[in-house]
Amino acid sequence: MKIWVGMDDTDSKDGMCTTYLAVLAIDQLKRQGISVEGFPRLVRLNPTIPFKTRGNGALSFLVDGNIDEVMEVVSGTIEKYAMLDDEKTNPGAVFVNSENDRVMDVLSAFALKAVRGVVSIDEAFFIIGKYMIPHLRFKAGRGLIGALAAVGLDFYDYTIEVLAYRKPERFGTPREYDRNSFFEADRKTYPLTWDTVDWYNRVVVAVPSSPDPVLFGIRGDDIHAVREAFETVKTEDIDRHMTFVTNQGTDMHIIHESEVSELENYHSYRIRGSVVEEPFIIEGGHVFFMIKTRFGDVKCAAFEPTKQFRDVIRQLRQGDLVEVYGSMKKDTVNLEKINIIDLANYVEVNPSCPLCGKRMESAGKNKGFRCRKCKTTATERVKVKVKREIEKGFYEVPPCARRHLSKPLVRMNVPHKHVFR
Ligand SMILES: [Zn+2]
Structure with a gap:
């Protein structure tokens, strides 16, 4: 039987990573003669919800085998490696018959809601109960939400990430890598890969700083280019690596303003408006401005980590027509991108x-x-x-400030792109 395995919430801020657990489970399944088909899927969920896991990524993969045997391997892997002592780590795993179209349709809708909105653990339990989905629940089982979503999400757009993992004995120690080799990898493969480095801010984006098993990740649209970049970088010894298909870099979290009647916190939007209050800077270097929209006046922000993007935002003037992309938190849209449609002269x-x-x-x-x-x-x-210092068109935050789900301009088929590379 072909089964979709979904899993989530096995990591904590102190370590581990659900992608790594999935890789360990896949290796064990293969050792036991169970075939794993295609690439595993890394699904990023709504980045704004307060109780998210670190990175908020859930995993799924398709196996062909006996369900009891599959469940036993996944269960054993979670018990052995998940950060179960952390009270915020509440793993969940689901096992869904891939040929059950009715369940897959239900999960597809559930998944989109988990990416764009807020779903409760009760909604996950309801679906699991109603369709009698075999599952594993550890502690509160909050990970069941991501597990179901990872199985169900329709990848109407997707990208690739190859993740390299560290030798277990090095977990928690500083990562050793040749910075220049990452810039070289970018030079060779951009724009088919992206967000490997941030040239302007001199940051190697591909290497995380969190204490998890990930050594680095190369993102892109073309599997050959991703592999070339992967082979170009020089680092400490790699323990293992895995290629994932993912909804990273797709803007799947963004809701168009025409789809809603009101704006809510913990959701991400694309909203059009005209600048009514000129940008002002507060201590810490955060830039704010107000736009007039069909929902009323909306406050927008470009926070300090968005670096040179703020220089563009500071040039906005009253009357400019813009379309903003970003997440609503504390009644403020945290900008990920902006399209300057018209400049007031x-x-x-x-x-x-x-x-x-x-x-x-x-x-x-x-x-x-x-x-x-x-x-x-x-x-x-x-x-x-007035003499304007900016041009019309799209501007985005630099790679070092990019959210997993945000679609880089390099992937967008729009005119007048201003790319910070
Ligand atoms: Zn006078």
């Missing part, structure tokens, strides 16, 4: 004094303007042409 300013030439000040609400020194007055603001 005129701004309204207080009139100049005809005698001394200085800008007049407001004489009070609805009382016009005045020059205190020359005693001149005027009634209305005037429009002046």
Whole structure:
């Protein structure tokens, strides 16, 4: 029987990684003569929910074998390697007959909701109960949500990531790698691979800093280019590696504004609006501005980690027409990308004094303007042409600030792309 195995929530902030557990389970299954078909799938879920796992990635893979034997291997792997002592680690695994179209349809809808919205553990239990899906639950079993979603998600778009894992004895120690070799790998294979490095910020993005078994990951659209990059980089000894198909870099989390009647926190959107309040910077280097949308005024933010992207945002002016992409948190859209559709070439300013030439000040609400020194007055603001420092088109955060799910501009078929590489 062909079975989709889904698993999630085996790691913690202190270590481990669900992709690694899946690789260990797959190796054991193969050793026992059970065939694993195609590449495992790495599914990133809604990045904004507060109780997410680190990286919020769930795993699935297709096997052909006896379900009891498969369950025993997966169960043994989780018991041995998952961070079960951490109270926030609540693993779950599911085993779904791949030929049961009715269940696969239900899981497909469930999965999209887990990527774009908020699902409860009760919804997962309901589906498992209703369709009698064989499963493994450890502790609270929150991982069952991701396990079901990883099995069900329809990859209407997907990318590839090859992950290299460290020798177990090196887990938790600093990673040893030749920085230049990652830049070289990018030079050779970009744009078929992306986010290996961040040239401007001089960061090797492919190498994580978390204490998990991952040594590095190469992302891209072309499996040959990904392999070439993989073979170009120089690092400490690799224990094992695996190629995953994934929804990373697809914008699958983004909901178009036409699909909703109101904006909610913990969801990610693409919203059009005109700039009503010019950007302002707060301590820490975070940049905020307001846009007027069909939902009312919406606050947008480019936080400090988005680096040079903030320089673009700071150049926005009242009247600019934009489309923002990002996640809503604390009633603020955290920008991942922006499309500047139209730039206002005129701004309204207080009139100049005809005698001394200085800008007049407001004489009070609805009382016009005045020059205190020359005693001149005027009634209305005037429009002046402004020189703009930015162009229309798409801008995105640099690779070092990119979210797993965000689609890099290099993958987007749109005109006027401004790519920070
Ligand atoms: Zn004056």
